[in-house]
Amino acid sequence: MDLDERINQVLSQCEQTLKSISSHQDLEDIKVQFLGRKGLIRDLFSQLSQLSDSEKKHYGESINKLKMEIESKISQKGESIQSKIQTSPENQVFDYSLPGFPYSIGKKHPFTLICEELYQIFRSMNFMVVEDREIEDEYHNFDALNIPKWHPSRKLNDTFFLTDGSVLRTHTSPVEIRTMEKISPPIRMVTIGGRCYRRDASDATHSAVFHQIEGLVVDENINFCHLSEILSEMMRGVFGKPVEIRFVPSYFPFVEPGAETLISCPFCKGDGCSVCKNSGWIELGGSGMTHPQVLRNVNIDPTKYQGFAFGWGVERLAMIKYGIDDIRLFFENNLSFLEQF
Ligand SMILES: [Zn+2]
Numbered sequence: 001m002d003l004d005e006r007i008n009q010v011l012s013q014c015e016q017t018l019k020s021i022s023s024h025q026d027l028e029d030i031k032v033q034f035l036g037r038k039g040l041i042r043d044l045f046s047q048l049s050q051l052s053d054s055e056k057k058h059y060g061e062s063i064n065k066l067k068m069e070i071e072s073k074i075s076q077k078g079e080s081i082q083s084k085i086q087t088s089p090e091n092q093v094f095d096y097s098l099p100g101f102p103y104s105i106g107k108k109h110p111f112t113l114i115c116e117e118l119y120q121i122f123r124s125m126n127f128m129v130v131e132d133r134e135i136e137d138e139y140h141n142f143d144a145l146n147i148p149k150w151h152p153s154r155k156l157n158d159t160f161f162l163t164d165g166s167v168l169r170t171h172t173s174p175v176e177i178r179t180m181e182k183i184s185p186p187i188r189m190v191t192i193g194g195r196c197y198r199r200d201a202s203d204a205t206h207s208a209v210f211h212q213i214e215g216l217v218v219d220e221n222i223n224f225c226h227l228s229e230i231l232s233e234m235m236r237g238v239f240g241k242p243v244e245i246r247f248v249p250s251y252f253p254f255v256e257p258g259a260e261t262l263i264s265c266p267f268c269k270g271d272g273c274s275v276c277k278n279s280g281w282i283e284l285g286g287s288g289m290t291h292p293q294v295l296r297n298v299n300i301d302p303t304k305y306q307g308f309a310f311g312w313g314v315e316r317l318a319m320i321k322y323g324i325d326d327i328r329l330f331f332e333n334n335l336s337f338l339e340q341f
Pocket residue numbers: 265266267268269270271272273274275276277278280281
């Protein structure tokens with residue numbers, strides 16, 4: 001056999017043998033078989049002695065090349081055997097000291113939290129919890145609430161009007177009207193977290209979509225003290241401590257007398273802090289005694305029955321309670337904000 005042929009034969013023999021093995025032990029045997037002292041390469045070199053000088057040079061180079069090729073193939077095979085062993089399931093090493101994967105548990109939205117609290121507070125005072133539509137007619141959103149046709153809140157730039165003339169309710173007060181239309185006094189109702197809409201530009205304290213808590217009590221001999229008492233109880237529930245209620249006379253068409261409602265700052269006890277802007281008092285929203293005309297509109301006799309009502313922003317309440325400084329955070333689904341609660 002010609003030496004060139006023999007060299008090629010040794011190479012292909014090596015390739016075939018490497019394909020058929022899968023252990024380091026087999027690889028060691030192949031190393032010995034090809035590269036060992038009595039191996040096939042050594043055998044090829046020994047044949048050089050019978051050749052002329054020029055042939056020696058030529059075949060010497062060829063055999064050296066073969067030797068390097070076989071060495072490289074054997075080393076590649078070694079690496080491939082090693083990686084197969086490492087990735088095989090029985091050889092997977094579990095490091096118990098590694099930190100676990102963090103995963104976040106769902107939490108309740110601060111808006112949901114405060115609504116649940118308000119629900120508990122008013123159920124404990126035996127209020128009926130009601131809900132109603134967000135698309136209202138002008139009668140229930142304005143007229144029945146004694147809001148005259150010329151009132152600025154009815155203008156296009158304050159209210160979203162739909163093409164059929166109905167409106168996206170601008171407050172939850174129409175729920176009072178619809179309740180009084182259905183139920184005769186005594187009435188003790190609250191609507192919690194009702195969605196409302198106003199054409200407000202969005203900023204830190206305004207949102208075109210917001211939610212209100214609205215309460216109404218109608219019975220005989222109802223007066224301002226009852227209102228004060230219910231609001232005190234509500235605030236005690238929300239802030240977990242007694243707060244004082246202060247009424248500042250104000251005008252709302254559906255109440256008479258009407259008031260802006262303030263509470264003593266639950267955070268600084270009146271000393272002044274950033275929440276109350278150093279005044280010791282926090283403004284929450286409107287309240288008052290139901291206007292006699294509103295009662296007449298739903299066929300309740302104002303000479304026999306009186307009512308009181310309040311309607312506040314739920315976001316505002318939550319912002320005060322949780323120290324949130326921007327109403328837009330309620331609607332943005334920002335996880336780093338939501339995870340604080
Ligand atoms: Zn304060």
